[in-house]
Amino acid sequence: MSSGxxxxxxxxxMMYLVLMALLxxxxxxxxxxxxxxxxxxxxxxKKNLDAxxxxxxxxxxxxxxxNAGYKIWVTKADQVQKISADFCKKVEDIRTKLEKDAKGRMxxxxxxxxSGGALQELMMPDNMEIHANYFDEGPGKQGQxxxxxxxxxxxxxxxxxxxxxPLIKDNEIIRKKFEDATGLxxxxxxxxxxxxxxxxxxxxxxxxxxxxxxxxxxxxxxxDCKNLESDVLNELSAQVHAKEFKFDQLVAKLIxxxxxxxxxxxxxxxxxxxxxxxxxxNADMSVNGSPIQVEAGVGKYKATASEGERKVKAVIKVAEPxxxxxxxxxxxxxxxxxxxxxxxxxxxxxxxxxLDNPIKVSxxxxxxxxxxxxxSGGGSLSPSGQKGSYVAIVPAGxxxxxxxxxVKTKTGSKAMGNVKFRVKNVPKxxxxxxxxxxxxxxxxxxxxxxxxxxxxxxEFAFEGMNYTVTKFNLTYIPKKGDxxxxxxxxxxxSPQMKGALAKAKKGDMITVYNIEAMGPGxxxxxxxxxAIALTVE
Numbered sequence: 001m002s003s004g005x006x007x008x009x010x011x012x013x014m015m016y017l018v019l020m021a022l023l024x025x026x027x028x029x030x031x032x033x034x035x036x037x038x039x040x041x042x043x044x045x046k047k048n049l050d051a052x053x054x055x056x057x058x059x060x061x062x063x064x065x066x067n068a069g070y071k072i073w074v075t076k077a078d079q080v081q082k083i084s085a086d087f088c089k090k091v092e093d094i095r096t097k098l099e100k101d102a103k104g105r106m107x108x109x110x111x112x113x114x115s116g117g118a119l120q121e122l123m124m125p126d127n128m129e130i131h132a133n134y135f136d137e138g139p140g141k142q143g144q145x146x147x148x149x150x151x152x153x154x155x156x157x158x159x160x161x162x163x164x165x166p167l168i169k170d171n172e173i174i175r176k177k178f179e180d181a182t183g184l185x186x187x188x189x190x191x192x193x194x195x196x197x198x199x200x201x202x203x204x205x206x207x208x209x210x211x212x213x214x215x216x217x218x219x220x221x222x223x224d225c226k227n228l229e230s231d232v233l234n235e236l237s238a239q240v241h242a243k244e245f246k247f248d249q250l251v252a253k254l255i256x257x258x259x260x261x262x263x264x265x266x267x268x269x270x271x272x273x274x275x276x277x278x279x280x281x282n283a284d285m286s287v288n289g290s291p292i293q294v295e296a297g298v299g300k301y302k303a304t305a306s307e308g309e310r311k312v313k314a315v316i317k318v319a320e321p322x323x324x325x326x327x328x329x330x331x332x333x334x335x336x337x338x339x340x341x342x343x344x345x346x347x348x349x350x351x352x353x354x355l356d357n358p359i360k361v362s363x364x365x366x367x368x369x370x371x372x373x374x375x376s377g378g379g380s381l382s383p384s385g386q387k388g389s390y391v392a393i394v395p396a397g398x399x400x401x402x403x404x405x406x407v408k409t410k411t412g413s414k415a416m417g418n419v420k421f422r423v424k425n426v427p428k429x430x431x432x433x434x435x436x437x438x439x440x441x442x443x444x445x446x447x448x449x450x451x452x453x454x455x456x457x458x459e460f461a462f463e464g465m466n467y468t469v470t471k472f473n474l475t476y477i478p479k480k481g482d483x484x485x486x487x488x489x490x491x492x493x494s495p496q497m498k499g500a501l502a503k504a505k506k507g508d509m510i511t512v513y514n515i516e517a518m519g520p521g522x523x524x525x526x527x528x529x530x531a532i533a534l535t536v537e
Contacts, residue, residue: 035212042219049226084229125212145202152186184224284317305336354522377401429454467517479507
């Protein structure tokens, strides 16, 4: 409304002001009574908010008693409550001053009492001057309206500022949410039209309202502050519980404690649990140092099994809700074994006296180090170096032995089966002149032969069975002339023998006899039962 213009316009303006004053003076008693009821409602709400905020603060403090890391949230909660308390005290001081200037509140009538501490109605609820002089600006005015407006906005900024901390998860999102809220905010109204009279927050909220309405508004400001205090405290409390992991899936798990391969007679044991996990979070998982695939919160591990017991160490690295990571370790094991068919010629299970008989013993489902074979009936059984491989030695005079495969279990040693073997002596070897064991021989073959050897022949399947000739006799009978008889040690022809054989011709006869040879192992020295009889062709 303009203050300038013609005398007629000035008169109209004056009449408008008088009319506004008359309207203000004639506020109905019903409206003033309603203001009193609303004020008492705000008063009751303040008490409820105080109790609620104190409860949240105590809950945060209790968590900090067992976790020193939560003390930061107790400090922030104290800060929030101090900001709110300071604001409410300043606003309460304003209420007290205005109430005093307006001659206070109506006294209780005889026999009346204030129910639940309710406030009595004001003595001057329709007064328009006392608070106008206090809040408005200008000559003779106190100009406290803008001070209150700044106090409201500064308090809002301080309370929200507590949440402006990188320790608070999603703090920017949280602050933005509160910035959009309307509580505890004192902004001047926006003016859209050019030339429109500009009203301020002070004028619309505090001046052109009867005293009962202003006192109610002051109570509302305190309520708004306590509500925002409550919201900020709840966010701080949420940060305490943000350290707790969230799970959205439950699954039953049966975990064998002794593996999935159980020996007959042994007990099967398993742990049955209800496991919780977060399907929305794929944690970093690794097994034996290598990362594994994670789908919907569940790690997938595959490994190609090799023979023997294998250890598995899994490491799970989980992002904590409040920031940082936490690592969990778990160990397990599994058994790898070779699957193979066992085929044996039962009538041909033979061990030879004096030889290092190779034996391989295994039990499907058990690693070689868990298998302990035992020989009974005479002789010995000892490891040969490779896992599962052994050497059996049997003495002369034994007809049969038994080898039993024992395995080590958690309850002791258990026999898994046995095999019987016949015991036989090693056959006598056959002597060889070159490659001939008898019959005819060409002169050229005679002249190029320098050694006498012996062996068991290709029909004897025992690998590595070698004899070394240590002594033999040789007789050379030419078709014409005198016979030559010679003896030597070792397996080489003597010079005398070589000289005589160099003259060998068709029809001459060569005989090698009394051959002695040293066998392997404990076979020892043997005398060949047959001689080598040759005719030069």
